[in-house]
Amino acid sequence: MIVAASACALAGNAAAADAPKAAMLLPGSINDQSWNAIGYSGLMAIKALGFDVAYTENTPDSDDATAMEDYAQHGYSVVLGHSGRFLSAAQRVGPDYPKVQFIVGGGAAGQSPNVASIDYDNAAFGCQLGVLAARMSKSGKVGGVYGLEGLPNIVAQAGGFRLCAKTANPAIQVTIVYVKDMEDAAAAKEAALSLIADGADVLTGKLNAAQNGLVQAAKDKGVYVTGRDPSSVETAPKAVLTNVLEFWDQMYAKTAAQAKAGHLVSGFVRYGYNTADQTVGATLAYDKGAKFNPVVPAAVAAEVDGMGAKFASGALKIAPTPDDAKGGR
Numbered sequence: 001m002i003v004a005a006s007a008c009a010l011a012g013n014a015a016a017a018d019a020p021k022a023a024m025l026l027p028g029s030i031n032d033q034s035w036n037a038i039g040y041s042g043l044m045a046i047k048a049l050g051f052d053v054a055y056t057e058n059t060p061d062s063d064d065a066t067a068m069e070d071y072a073q074h075g076y077s078v079v080l081g082h083s084g085r086f087l088s089a090a091q092r093v094g095p096d097y098p099k100v101q102f103i104v105g106g107g108a109a110g111q112s113p114n115v116a117s118i119d120y121d122n123a124a125f126g127c128q129l130g131v132l133a134a135r136m137s138k139s140g141k142v143g144g145v146y147g148l149e150g151l152p153n154i155v156a157q158a159g160g161f162r163l164c165a166k167t168a169n170p171a172i173q174v175t176i177v178y179v180k181d182m183e184d185a186a187a188a189k190e191a192a193l194s195l196i197a198d199g200a201d202v203l204t205g206k207l208n209a210a211q212n213g214l215v216q217a218a219k220d221k222g223v224y225v226t227g228r229d230p231s232s233v234e235t236a237p238k239a240v241l242t243n244v245l246e247f248w249d250q251m252y253a254k255t256a257a258q259a260k261a262g263h264l265v266s267g268f269v270r271y272g273y274n275t276a277d278q279t280v281g282a283t284l285a286y287d288k289g290a291k292f293n294p295v296v297p298a299a300v301a302a303e304v305d306g307m308g309a310k311f312a313s314g315a316l317k318i319a320p321t322p323d324d325a326k327g328g329r
Contacts, residue, residue: 022078023056026082034229036057039080039082051078072097076100080103081102090107099114110266118269119281121156121273122206125284130174132300133161133224137200137202139200141199142165142200143177146325147181147210149325155325161174162176177327211227215232242293245283
């Protein structure tokens with residue numbers, strides 16, 4: 001039984017018998033130092049609210065709906081799917097459990113009254129990374145490695161990267177490669193190496209465990225890259241320009257707290273620079289003391305960082321399309 005196995009993962013930390021329960025489904029391992037580890041930190045933030053928590057790692061696509069239903073049947077009042085791929089399963093299961101709050105991290109739609117998607121403004125951060133890459137490139141070629149082609153948040157970030165790199169430098173050549181598995185570090189490394197062989201000297205991406213392959217390729221070949229976790233700086237301090245650190249602990253905890261108070265949330269909730277009074281949802285960070293690698297010129301760092309205020313005020317807007325995020329050049 002999926003629920004029993006998952007609950008045992010946190011044995012010894014069980015809350016009181018009458019505590020509300022929250023469960024999370026993850027597409028990969030919580031030890032990936034990337035997307036799934038970030039999701040787990042969000043579950044721990046929910047635990048701090050007084051929830052008894054459980055989780056299932058490496059959930060196969062075919063089990064999404066079944067796993068969600070298992071948790072709902074076993075009294076979990078909050079069920080999270082930590083990937084946009086869980087949205088269709090939540091929408092399918094949600095109507096059968098109207099008192100359960102279903103939350104999809106990285107989705108772009110919801111369903112009344114109890115299915116909510118949550119995300120940060122991927123387009124804005126992709127845009128910032130695009131400007132950074134264009135400014136730091138000496139070859140005039142940059143590249144991105146992504147998975148889940150067509151997923152709304154991937155379209156937003158990859159499309160934002162391409163659009164803003166070309167705005168910063170109309171002559172820049174942007175090549176995007178999609179890999180089949182967000183967890184396959186070897187495939188991501190191979191894709192990154194192909195971009196580097198073609199002349200790209202700044203790379204980006206939005207992957208899970210596979211992000212480690214992207215960072216390793218950049219380190220091996222002496223080019224720049226962006227990451228998703230501070231561990232990428234530990235791996236390649238000279239190669240990593242910055243990380244997009246995502247505040248899933250804040251985003252998930254906010255919605256779980258509402259559910260605990262009896263207020264179910266539905267629809268799509270997107271956090272960004274214009275919601276700083278609640279949470280921005282993410283931030284650029286190289287280490288605890290700086291947003292960018294010291295190699296980034298002060299003027300470039302100021303330009304990229306200053307884009308946040310423009311997004312917050314509405315002076316800067318971006319709406320990437322699937323064509324902007326297409327694979328290839």
